Amino acid sequence: MLAMNQVKSNRQVCEQELIDIIGVDATLRLERAFSASYLYIPARAPSKAIINAIGLAPAMKLVEHFGCGDIWVPKALLMKYRNISICQEKDAGRTLPQLSEQFKTGVANIRRILKQRGIKR
16 A cells, blocks of 8 residues: 555646646647646656656746646647637638648548638538
């Protein structure tokens, strides 16, 4: 049985909390690298993978705030930006198959995104 101080904490992180701590750009980069997965944040210094993904200063802020535990990295912000980009590309004249290939998702999903945003196909 693990002692109380050996138990790692798993934490569901609110995306707004990440934005408040490391900023929008670093949150987007974190989501691109680690979205929809748990990420271990070391207690003293960030890992090379985290530094490579978001840079040293934001990585240090993650360590200061979440150090010595796992956090769940959401992907909602990344999806919002992707959906905005899909709409912009459609407005620029891209076809559904082109959008599907560019954003690595199915044509049906592209249609759904465009419909949600009120954009005619």
